[in-house]
Amino acid sequence: MELSSSPLHRPEALVSHANAALTPRARLRLAQLVVDRGWTYAAAAKMFMVAPRTAKKWADRYRAEGSAGMADRSSRPKTCPNKTRPEVVRHIVRLRWRQRLGPVQIAGRLGMQASTVHAVLVRCRISRLSHIDRVTGEPIRRYEHPRPGSLIHVDVTKFGNIPDGGGWRYVGRQQGKSNRATTDTDRRKGAVRGPLMGTAFVHTVIDDHSRVAYAEICSDEKAGTATGVLQRAVAWFADHGVTVERVLSDNGAAYRSYAWRDTCAELGITHKRTRPYRPQTNGKIERFHRTLADGWAYARLYESTEQRNALLPGWLHFYNHHRAHSAIGGRPPVTRLTNLPGHHN
Numbered sequence: 001m002e003l004s005s006s007p008l009h010r011p012e013a014l015v016s017h018a019n020a021a022l023t024p025r026a027r028l029r030l031a032q033l034v035v036d037r038g039w040t041y042a043a044a045a046k047m048f049m050v051a052p053r054t055a056k057k058w059a060d061r062y063r064a065e066g067s068a069g070m071a072d073r074s075s076r077p078k079t080c081p082n083k084t085r086p087e088v089v090r091h092i093v094r095l096r097w098r099q100r101l102g103p104v105q106i107a108g109r110l111g112m113q114a115s116t117v118h119a120v121l122v123r124c125r126i127s128r129l130s131h132i133d134r135v136t137g138e139p140i141r142r143y144e145h146p147r148p149g150s151l152i153h154v155d156v157t158k159f160g161n162i163p164d165g166g167g168w169r170y171v172g173r174q175q176g177k178s179n180r181a182t183t184d185t186d187r188r189k190g191a192v193r194g195p196l197m198g199t200a201f202v203h204t205v206i207d208d209h210s211r212v213a214y215a216e217i218c219s220d221e222k223a224g225t226a227t228g229v230l231q232r233a234v235a236w237f238a239d240h241g242v243t244v245e246r247v248l249s250d251n252g253a254a255y256r257s258y259a260w261r262d263t264c265a266e267l268g269i270t271h272k273r274t275r276p277y278r279p280q281t282n283g284k285i286e287r288f289h290r291t292l293a294d295g296w297a298y299a300r301l302y303e304s305t306e307q308r309n310a311l312l313p314g315w316l317h318f319y320n321h322h323r324a325h326s327a328i329g330g331r332p333p334v335t336r337l338t339n340l341p342g343h344h345n
Helices: 024-035 041-048 052-070 086-099 103-110 114-123 173-182 223-239 258-267 279-297 305-310 312-321
Strands: 152-160 199-207 213-218 246-249 270-273
Touching: 024 041, 024 052, 041 052, 086 103, 086 114, 103 114, 152 223, 152 279, 199 223, 199 279, 213 223, 213 312, 223 258, 246 279, 258 270, 279 312, 305 312
Parallel strands: 152 246, 246 270
Antiparallel strands: 152 199, 199 213
8 A cells, every 4th residue: 555645654754852742643633533523622632631722723733734734843933032143153253263262251251141152162063172273273174984994094103112120100210210221222322321222113004984003113214114014004904804095194204205105006005195284184093192102102110111012912902892982982993894895885
C-alpha cells in the first residue's frame, strides 16, 4: 500500500517537541473527533487528557489547514525587542578578537551585563580564547581529512639525553649536574663545564584523520634520516591498511632537500609545506608532541637515556590502541583505521 504524502505520514513529522502533550497523530485524531464526528471540545479533551481549549485549538486548525496543520510549528518569537543590537555585537566581537578581552572587561567598557556579553560570545563561537588564533585574532578553522592516509603530518621534536642516575627535572639541579659530570660520554672540545649529553631527535608521523602516530628516535634531523623515517612510516601504515597520499611538513632543511622530494616521488606521495612561521597549520602534530612529552619523555624518573628510549614503543602502542582521544569522540586512534583495500573506492 502506498503511503500518503501528508506530513503526518512522514517519520520525521511524528517527532514532537519535548513539552508537547500530543503528537501530530494524536492531534489529528482529536480534531477529527470534534470536526468529523461531532464530539464536544470537553469530551474530546477528556479522552486525550488535555484542556478543552487545546481541543478547540487543534479542531480550528484542522478546519483551516487540514491534516497538514497538525505538524509542529516553531515557538520562536517573531520579534525580540531585547535582542542585542547588531552594531553592539560587532563591537563585542571586535574587542574579543583584537584585544582578547573577557566578558567582564568587555561589559565594563560597553556598560552592559557580563552575562549578555558571554551569551554573544557563545553565539559567535568565540567564548573560549583557545578558539581564537593568537596571530590573526580570528576564529580557528579546524579541518580533518576524510579518510586515513589522505594526509600525514611529519615533524621532529627534540629531548635532551638523560645522564646516568636521572636528570635535573626529578633529582634537582645540583644532583642532576653531578650525575651529568659522572656520566661516561664524549666531551666537547675546548673549555666546557661538563660532558655534552647530546639530544634525542624524535621524528614523528601522525595520520590526520585517525591520529594514529608513528615515531622513531634518531641522532640527527638531516635529510637522509628524515627520508628513511618517511619510508619506514609509509610501510608501517601500509601494514595497517593505510595508503599514504599526501604528507605535510614545515619548512625545515630536510623537507626542502632534493632527497626528500625524490623520496616522495618514489613513494607516490604529494608533498605540502606549511606557511613560514605558521606552526598552527601543522597543529595536530604539534599537539601530539606535547602529549608525547607529558606521557613519555617527562612522565617519570628515568635513570638513563636508554631506559627512556626503551619505553617509547610501549607508550606508542598505548597511545594508538588504548588512549581515548578527545578529538575523535573519546576513542583510541586505531579505531578509525578503516581504510581497508577498496573500502573507499
